[in-house]
Amino acid sequence: MPIFANYEVCLSCIYTTANDMQIFCIFQIKTFCMLIKGLRVAIDLLSALRREDHGIPALSKSVDIPTLSSLDESVHQFEEAIRIDFEQYQDHDIKDHDATTLANLVEHFVGKATEWSLVINAISTVDVLRSFAAMALSSFGTMCRPRILLKDKSPILRMKGLWHPYAFAESGTGLVPNDLSLGQDLLGHNRFALLLTGPNMGGKSTIMRATCLAIVLAQLGCYVPCISCELTLADSIFTRLGATDRIMSGESTFLVECSETASVLQNATEDSLVLLDELGRGTSTFDGYAIAYAVFRHLVEQVRCRLLFATHYHPLTKEFASH
Secondary structure (H helix, E strand, O other): OOOOOOHHHHHHHHHHHHHHHHHHHHHHHHHHHHHHHHHHHHHHHHHHHHHOOOOOHHHHHHOOOOOHHHHHHHHHHHHHHHHHHOOOHHHOOOOOOHHHHHHHHHHHHHOOHHHHHHHHHHHHHHHHHHHHHHHHHOOOOOOEOOEEEOOOOOOOEEEEEEOOHHHHHHOOOOOOOEEEEEEEOOOOOEEOEEEEEOOOOOOHHHHHHHHHHHHHHHHHOOOEOOOEEEEEOOOOEEEEOOOOOEHHHOEOHHHHHHHHHHHHHHHOOOOOEEEEEOOOOOOOHHHHHHHHHHHHHHHHHHHOOEEEEEEOOOHHHHHOOOO
């Protein structure tokens, strides 16, 4: 049997360990109780949504869980078990067998993991839909329901009165909305590339970011920040914005720019949306202009995707004026 030089210190360590174990057990009980309370709120909400006629068929499908009644009963059993077995846990009054009791409850709970995941997914869907509705109702400008078109000959993107939600909120005077039309227009012309140029702070990046955000929101099923919106679905969105380096990785601004542009050229398809901002700024003027010209021409003539291309190289507008 070991002999301790200072038995008081050892007894103190044993007491501290036992106290820590008690605190840990109380923490586990509280966590499990919070989980059961959360599931109770979720199941009550889903039950209410199933009973009431909201006139939204999609919402009824989202909350339609065949086993909801049995899960309601299971939650009730867990609530009763907590009330009987852990009545005094809030006062840090727990018994020696409480850890075993909790383990048995958790094991029984995990046995229905698949059913609980249905409840969680349904509540997550309702939460997202509510967030979309709140954003549309509390927006600073006009919001509209996007119209998704079936692709015929070429991809289409038409928006009127497009505005950027974040930029609009930060600006005290408001921003000028923009109209955007890419793809085949009403006259039969197929113009799917927009070449933007102008001074700094002129709004080039703002309209590009607003366009990207609008498409993401539209394909998520949310209202979009414009007066009207029509589009065919985009299979992916490629962006190459700003000039940054990765100095800790030994990658210069020019290398990062070329790597990101190469990824766009290799992976973009006709159904993609491509946004390129200030391409060619990471190197000399003439080399940068050559890169911008070659990339723009390749995307316009070979890939033929919806493209927003912002540049400070004004001669590009003359090169493609009659394209």
